[in-house]
Amino acid sequence: MNRAALRRIWGLVYRHLALYRRSWPRLLELMYWPVLQMVVWGFVTAYVAGIQANTASLAAAALLGGALLWEVALRGQMGFSISFLEEIWSRNLGHVFVSPLRPRELVAALMAMSLIRVVVGVAPAVLLAWLLYAFGLFRMGPVVVAFFLALLLMGWAVALGVTSLLLRYGAGAETLAWSVLFGIAPISCVFYPVAVLPAWLQPLALALPASHVFEGMRAALLDGAIAWAHLGWAFVLDAAWLVAMGWVFMRQFQAARVKGALLNIGE
Amino acid sequence: MESDAIQAEALTKRYRPEGPPAVDGLTFRMPRGATWGLLGGNGAGKTTTIAMLLGLLVPSGGRVSCLGHDMARDRFAALARMNFSSPYIALPARISVAENLRVYAHLYDVPRTEQRIAELAEELQLTELLDRPAGELSAGQKTRVALAKALINRPELLLLDEPTASLDPDTGDWVRSLLERYRAESGCAILLASHNMAEVERLCGVPGGHVLMLKQGRVVDAGSPAALLAKYGREDLEEVFLDIARGRQRAAAA
Numbered sequence: 318m319n320r321a322a323l324r325r326i327w328g329l330v331y332r333h334l335a336l337y338r339r340s341w342p343r344l345l346e347l348m349y350w351p352v353l354q355m356v357v358w359g360f361v362t363a364y365v366a367g368i369q370a371n372t373a374s375l376a377a378a379a380l381l382g383g384a385l386l387w388e389v390a391l392r393g394q395m396g397f398s399i400s401f402l403e404e405i406w407s408r409n410l411g412h413v414f415v416s417p418l419r420p421r422e423l424v425a426a427l428m429a430m431s432l433i434r435v436v437v438g439v440a441p442a443v444l445l446a447w448l449l450y451a452f453g454l455f456r457m458g459p460v461v462v463a464f465f466l467a468l469l470l471m472g473w474a475v476a477l478g479v480t481s482l483l484l485r486y487g488a489g490a491e492t493l494a495w496s497v498l499f500g501i502a503p504i505s506c507v508f509y510p511v512a513v514l515p516a517w518l519q520p521l522a523l524a525l526p527a528s529h530v531f532e533g534m535r536a537a538l539l540d541g542a543i544a545w546a547h548l549g550w551a552f553v554l555d556a557a558w559l560v561a562m563g564w565v566f567m568r569q570f571q572a573a574r575v576k577g578a579l580l581n582i583g584e
Numbered sequence: 585m586e587s588d589a590i591q592a593e594a595l596t597k598r599y600r601p602e603g604p605p606a607v608d609g610l611t612f613r614m615p616r617g618a619t620w621g622l623l624g625g626n627g628a629g630k631t632t633t634i635a636m637l638l639g640l641l642v643p644s645g646g647r648v649s650c651l652g653h654d655m656a657r658d659r660f661a662a663l664a665r666m667n668f669s670s671p672y673i674a675l676p677a678r679i680s681v682a683e684n685l686r687v688y689a690h691l692y693d694v695p696r697t698e699q700r701i702a703e704l705a706e707e708l709q710l711t712e713l714l715d716r717p718a719g720e721l722s723a724g725q726k727t728r729v730a731l732a733k734a735l736i737n738r739p740e741l742l743l744l745d746e747p748t749a750s751l752d753p754d755t756g757d758w759v760r761s762l763l764e765r766y767r768a769e770s771g772c773a774i775l776l777a778s779h780n781m782a783e784v785e786r787l788c789g790v791p792g793g794h795v796l797m798l799k800q801g802r803v804v805d806a807g808s809p810a811a812l813l814a815k816y817g818r819e820d821l822e823e824v825f826l827d828i829a830r831g832r833q834r835a836a837a838a
Contacts, residue, residue, distance in 0.1 A: 328691040
């Protein structure tokens with residue numbers, strides 16, 4: 318990637334950062350839901366543990382760890398999709414698409430914005446979990462960084478699919494940007510093992526990187542072990558989903574150019 | 585030999601396979617530095633033509649190249665040297681004018697960004713507005729900002745879709761003067777789609793100026809404004825436009 322390409326990516330990232338610089342409610346909104354989720358799950362885990370102070374409970378830790386890590390996938394997907402929606406809402410896509418910005422650079426810029434939004438949104442929740450419930454996400458060891466990355470990649474793969482639908486159906490599909498990952502949550506096995514699911518549903522769950530990440534998280538918290546096989550599968554599936562959704566996005570982008578959808582996508 | 589600013593060959597667009605073509609076999613060669621107008625009523629194919637020239641829309645048939653680059657295979661090389669303005673495509677409303685211009689300076693890899701923004705701000709009388717959110721500006725101010733965006737990369741080819749739509753006569757005149765000045769200083773080629781006949785007559789009424797009269801996606805007549813006026817025996821392009829739109833053929837033109 319050459320300097321001009323990096324500058325184009327920065328141009329789009331700068332546009333979104335400028336938006337946050339001018340709007341503290343937007344910035345607050347980034348942190349609001351992850352912190353709220355953490356507080357609710359923190360009390361749930363305290364209740365499950367039986368005693369308010371028993372934060373060493375492994376089951377409780379698995380719940381709180383699951384809630385925090387799920388936010389990474391969720392915020393990663395929403396950060397990408399909503400940044401794209403911002404362009405639709407501002408009716409700016411026509412200008413963006415007639416600039417020399419390549420589609421892959423647009424995707425890179427949306428990924429960069431997603432990463433920034435995840436860090437800004439989830440970091441306060443992780444810090445508060447430590448302060449309020451003495452739950453340190455990093456007690457799992459450095460492997461938590463791999464979990465974080467695997468979930469972020471899954472969020473991006475889902476976001477590419479959502480963005481493809483936005484290109485296909487315009488702003489009419491925007492509710493998907495908020496809701497789609499909630500639909501995947503039951504088979505992502507955030508709070509329970511894959512084995513709990515009915516046998517027919519387990520292959521579906523195991524096709525998602527998230528279920529491997531959360532199996533790995535429970536292994537790290539409950540057994541103190543790194544489940545390399547689950548970690549490996551998580552990244553292999555991430556790569557497969559990203560390639561598949563990247564292909565769908567490029568196909569849909571080209572279809573939008575054929576149909577003229579880029580001219581009036583916000584309408 | 586220097587390539588044309590635009591070369592279109594049998595350019596065709598059908599939005600539905602069985603539907604009528606929005607643009608039907610458009611062929612023309614627009615030289616560098618020329619100012620051409622696309623004139624036609626609603627649905628004549630002006631915006632569709634511009635969208636195909638910009639690579640926003642894939643033609644159903646034919647081919648187009650801009651500044652020597654085939655837009656089907658190599659559009660990004662051309663897009664870096666072109667720009668576009670339309671009152672129907674907005675700039676982000678919640679960020680400031682300066683931030684908007686910075687975004688596009690990055691997207692077009694413009695050197696010495698701040699210096700270029702200061703130059704444009706002075707030229708387009710935007711200096712006092714640089715820190716204001718773009719959404720809070722009046723229609724005339726927004727048009728000036730959109731033109732600053734369109735000129736940020738010193739384009740060699742400028743495509744304008746109704747650049748003075750919804751502007752008062754004074755602001756419209758100011759915009760036309762600015763475009764004339766930029767063309768004289770830079771040698772930029774300008775393709776202008778407009779309903780405003782006086783605007784087309786003025787901007788295209790220079791040596792090399794040319795007008796394509798479109799109807800139902802086809803070129804029904806073409807020539808310099810002076811040549812069209814003489815051919816139809818009319819005083820202004822609006823009368824020529826009405827003759828063509830209503831299918832009236834003056835004896836001289838028949």
